[in-house]
Amino acid sequence: xxxxxxxxxxxxxxxxxxxxxxxxxxxxxxxxxxxxxxxxxxxxxxxxxxxxxxxxxxxxxxxxxxxxxxxxxxxxxxxxxxxxxxxxxxxxxxxxxxxxxxxxxxxxxxxxxxxxxxxxxxxxxxxxxxxxxxxxxxxxxxxxxxxxxxxxxxxxxxxxxxxxxxxxxxxxxxxxxxxxxxxxxxxxxxxxxxxxxxxxxxxxxxxxxxxxxxxxxxxxxxxxxxxxxxxxxxxxxxxxxxxxxxxxxxxxxxxxxxxxxxxxxxxxxxxxxxxxxxxxxxxxxxxxxxxxxxxxxxxxxxxxxxxxxxxxxxxxxxxxxxxxxxxxxxxxxxxxxxxxxxxxxxxxxxxxxxxxxxxxxxxxxxxxxxxxxxxxxxxxxxxxxxxxxxxxxxxxxxxxxxxxxxxxxxxxxxxxxxxxxxxxxxxxxxxxxxxxxxxxxxxxxxxxxxxxxxxxxxxxxxxxxxx
Numbered sequence: 001x002x003x004x005x006x007x008x009x010x011x012x013x014x015x016x017x018x019x020x021x022x023x024x025x026x027x028x029x030x031x032x033x034x035x036x037x038x039x040x041x042x043x044x045x046x047x048x049x050x051x052x053x054x055x056x057x058x059x060x061x062x063x064x065x066x067x068x069x070x071x072x073x074x075x076x077x078x079x080x081x082x083x084x085x086x087x088x089x090x091x092x093x094x095x096x097x098x099x100x101x102x103x104x105x106x107x108x109x110x111x112x113x114x115x116x117x118x119x120x121x122x123x124x125x126x127x128x129x130x131x132x133x134x135x136x137x138x139x140x141x142x143x144x145x146x147x148x149x150x151x152x153x154x155x156x157x158x159x160x161x162x163x164x165x166x167x168x169x170x171x172x173x174x175x176x177x178x179x180x181x182x183x184x185x186x187x188x189x190x191x192x193x194x195x196x197x198x199x200x201x202x203x204x205x206x207x208x209x210x211x212x213x214x215x216x217x218x219x220x221x222x223x224x225x226x227x228x229x230x231x232x233x234x235x236x237x238x239x240x241x242x243x244x245x246x247x248x249x250x251x252x253x254x255x256x257x258x259x260x261x262x263x264x265x266x267x268x269x270x271x272x273x274x275x276x277x278x279x280x281x282x283x284x285x286x287x288x289x290x291x292x293x294x295x296x297x298x299x300x301x302x303x304x305x306x307x308x309x310x311x312x313x314x315x316x317x318x319x320x321x322x323x324x325x326x327x328x329x330x331x332x333x334x335x336x337x338x339x340x341x342x343x344x345x346x347x348x349x350x351x352x353x354x355x356x357x358x359x360x361x362x363x364x365x366x367x368x369x370x371x372x373x374x375x376x377x378x379x380x381x382x383x384x385x386x387x388x389x390x391x392x393x394x395x396x397x398x399x400x401x402x403x404x405x406x407x408x409x410x411x412x413x414x415x416x417x418x419x420x421x422x423x424x425x426x427x428x429x430x431x432x433x434x435x436x437x438x439x440x441x442x443x444x445x446x447x448x449x450x451x452x453x454x455x456x457x458x459x460x461x462x463x464x465x466x467x
Contacts, residue, residue, distance in 0.1 A: 001120055003073075004054075004063040005080045005101055009089035012060055015039035015053055021082045027075065032140055041079075042140045046071035048175050050140040051079060059089065067120045067137060067146075069171050070113055077108035114164065121167050125151055129158035132333035134246065134262055136224055141182040143224040144174060147262035148333035177260045186223035193227065193242070195292055202292065207245065211273045221266040222248060222257070227291065230280045232273075243286040247372065250392075251282040285374045286392075288349045295350040297396040298368035298439065299446045306370075307351040308435035310419070311339050312426040313366070314359035319381045322402070325366070329398045337369075337393040341427030344375035344389035353393060354438065356409065357401045358423050364408040368442065369395035391427075397446070405449050407441055415441060 015034050019041060022029050032050065033040040042050030048069035054061040060083055064076035081104045084091050093099035101107050124146055127133040134147035151157070154170045187207045195202035207225035210217045212233045222228070228248050231240040243251075246263055253275045257265040296303040315322045328335045339355070341347055348371075355367035373392035380386045399406050412421040416434045430438060 001066045001116075001123060002063055003076065003093075003116065004061050004095075005091050005093055005104070006056060006061045006095040007059050007080070007083045007087060007089050007091045009059040009083075009087040011087045011089070012055065013083060013086045017086060018053055018079065018083060021086060022075075022079065025078065025082065027078065029075075030140070040140065041075070043071045043075055045179055046175065047075075047140045048072055048144070048171060048178055049137065051076045053079070053083075056095075058095075059087075061095070065137070067124060067144075067171075068116075069175055070117060070168075073108070073113040073116055077104050077113075080104040080108070117167050117171075118162055118164075121162050121170075125156060125158070125162065129156070129333070139174075139178045141178055142186065142221075143264065144178070145224050145262040145264050149259075150262045152334055174261065181221055181260070181266070184220035185218055186221050187219050187228075188223045188225065191229075193291065197292075204291065206242065208240075209276055209279070211276055214273060216271055216273055216276055219267065221260065222252075222264060224264050228283075230276060230283060232277065232280065234273075238280075241280050241283040241287055242291060243283050244288075244291075244372075247283070247286040250286065251279045253278065285376045286349065286372065287374075290350075293350060295352070295370040297370055298352050298354060299397065299442050301443075302436055302439045304432070307347055308430045308432075308438065309341065309343070309347055309351055309353045309371070310421075310426075310428050310430050311353055311355040311367075312423060313355055313357050314423070315357065315361075316359050325398075326400050326402075329400060332395055332398050337395060338373075338390045339393060339426065340381060340388050341375050341391050342425035343427055343429050344391075346429055347371065347375055347391065347427070349374045349391075354442070356412070356421060358409065358421075362401050362406075362408070363422070364401070364406040364412065365442070366399045366401045366404075366406060367395050368397045369393050405445075407445050411441075412438075 015036060019029065019031055028044040029041050030044055031041050036055035039053040040050050046069060049065045049067065049072055051072060052063040054063060062076060062080050062083060064072050080091055080101065091101040091104065093101055124135055127135055128146060128148045128151050132148055134145060137144040137146065154166065156166055187209055189206050189208050191206040191208065193204045193206060204226035206227045206229050207223050208229040208231060209219065210231045210233055214234065225245055227242045228245045229240050229242045232238050248263065248265065252265060256267065256269045256271055256275065258268050260266045295306060313320065351371050353369055353371060354365050357363050357366045371391045372394045375389040375391050378388065378390050380388045409421050416437055419430060419434060
């Protein structure tokens with residue numbers, strides 16, 4: 001939803017001429033790229049994404065990007081007018097012959113600024129809070145990562161009506177972060193992991209912390225990339241660890257970092273080589289066997305490389321109560337989930353799961369999703385001191401067993417009678433042919449209940465959501 005205006009001119013002004021004009025008009029600007037084909041500029045301490053001045057075939061394009069600050073949009077309007085004045089040429093909205101801009105300050109007035117901000121805010125809020133997506137935007141100095149945790153941390157939920165106060169509050173914070181990170185060292189690298197299938201567009205960027213000569217390489221914040229890596233160059237026998245960037249919150253040492261947005265982290269204290277090695281050990285459980293494999297979620301098809309794991313949940317004896325489960329439905333995109341796994345020696349990061357509610361009351365499938373870690377040993381949830389292995393989970397569907405439509409235990413027993421559905425160990429692998437049957441049932445169940453979708457989460461009335 002970026003907005004661009006093309007000033008059609010053969011007398012193309014240099015970026016310096018435009019920037020000088022903005023200075024003379026009283027704008028306090030910071031220039032981060034001063035040359036064509038794409039020059040970038042923003043207002044001091046007020047810019048979030050800034051604006052772009054692009055060289056195009058028929059003149060100059062001025063662009064303001066999605067989710068810019070109010071001052072980004074205002075600077076955009078002033079820059080369009082300035083380029084028009086410098087060239088004496090006509091301007092067109094999105095380079096459309098039928099959309100000539102006569103007076104940019106009137107066309108892009110304060111009402112328009114607020115409309116753009118509302119529209120962008122609602123779009124990003126929908127992606128994050130309704131669908132659990134994480135959005136990465138380029139800022140004037142650093143990336144901006146926006147997702148459900150960030151929105152909900154500012155009291156913005158899918159059903160919350162957007163207000164100017166809410167937009168101002170979140171954007172003012174992000175502007176302050178952008179300027180706090182300006183000129184600071186990050187963990188970005190020039191390293192790129194090529195796709196083994198030689199598809200250049202699928203190559204993954206890497207943000208990395210390293211140990212060299214007994215020291216941690218200097219950095220101020222962990223910056224976003226497709227993958228987060230740790231390498232100990234003092235130990236050549238130890239391979240680097242690479243994990244999806246979203247997992248870094250699970251491995252950083254407590255008290256040393258703080259979140260600055262959805263997932264980027266600013267370093268607040270000293271980090272030692274020993275801390276980094278501990279991070280490396282923790283990261284191993286989040287490193288998929290294939291970093292380029294995107295797990296297929298239940299309800300979206302079947303992948304032969306994924307195991308299908310059946311989790312059992314009996315609310316009457318579990319440490320997770322019915323109230324806990326139903327509360328987590330509303331927090332599906334921000335809650336952290338894990339579960340005990342019986343066949344932990346056969347499961348892996350990226351496998352699929354279905355959770356079956358068993359015991360008293362209505363029973364059947366109440367959750368599906370994928371595992372985002374390998375199995376790891378942790379304290380016994382029952383307090384009996386047993387050796388228990390867990391896996392972290394990312395749900396894509398959650399149901400309220402007391403009120404929602406669901407595939408019942410009786411239906412499972414009839415369709416796949418060879419598997420024990422009414423109890424037993426949690427975390428058993430379903431044989432492949434049975435897993436295919438279950439996937440077919442699940443896809444049909446979701447399709448048959450499309451009218452029950454409420455757009456974001458399962459609510460207490462029994463509605464549910466598929467990411």
